[in-house]
Amino acid sequence: NALIEAPAPDLTLVLDIDPALGLARSRGQHRGEDRFERKDASFHARVRAEFRDIAAREPKRCVLIDASQSKQQVLTAALAAIEARL
DSSP, X not given: OTTTTOOOOXXXXXXXXXXXXXHHHHHTXXXXXXXXXXXXXXXXXXXXXXXXXXXXXXXXXXXXXXXTSOHHHHHHHXXXXXXXXX
16 A cells, blocks of 8 residues: 555455345344445445456456355355465
């Protein structure tokens, strides 16, 4: 990050999920809504689009993982991405 002159991470895992599904999962955990969960659908769509753009611009650093899968499948994909970089 140029503002703080910190090194960039070697790997960033971007967990990508349709905002409606992500919010439904979050609400299903029976914890109160936080300030992000109270934002409207267009906010979440913009955030998702920006993270997808970052992943597309920086493919050597970013790995896009389909987070609509089961927890086990997401974990397997994340571990595979990490192991591929070791």
